[in-house]
Amino acid sequence: xxxxxxxxxxxxxxxSQSELARRAELSVETIKRLERMEGSLDATKVSTLxxxxxxxxxxxIEFTNGxxxxxxxxxx
Numbered sequence: 001x002x003x004x005x006x007x008x009x010x011x012x013x014x015x016s017q018s019e020l021a022r023r024a025e026l027s028v029e030t031i032k033r034l035e036r037m038e039g040s041l042d043a044t045k046v047s048t049l050x051x052x053x054x055x056x057x058x059x060x061i062e063f064t065n066g067x068x069x070x071x072x073x074x075x076x
Contacts, residue, residue: 001040001041001042001049001053001063001065001069002039002040002041002069003034003035003036003037003038003041004069005063005069005070005071006020006031006034006035006041006052007035008070008071009056009061009063009071012061012071012073013056013059013061017031017032017035020052020055023055023058024051024052024054024055025051026048026051026052030048031052034048034052057074060073060074061073061074062074
């Protein structure tokens with residue numbers, strides 16, 4: 001996952017950083033820090049990325065990490 005994916009997923013749901021933080025049970029500062037990072041978020045704690053991924057997954061957001069990093073809504 002890369003910072004641009006976090007920003008794109010938030011935009012798809014029209015969520016603020018505060019809303020993501022609330023839903024992922026993280027601090028707003030953590031979300032801000034992650035979105036400012038350069039490159040991959042692979043060095044981020046697994047529990048932090050898991051909380052973010054789960055918050056987005058509940059709303060149907062999937063992250064793609066193949067040839068290109070992306071974000072999409074899961075088909076229902």
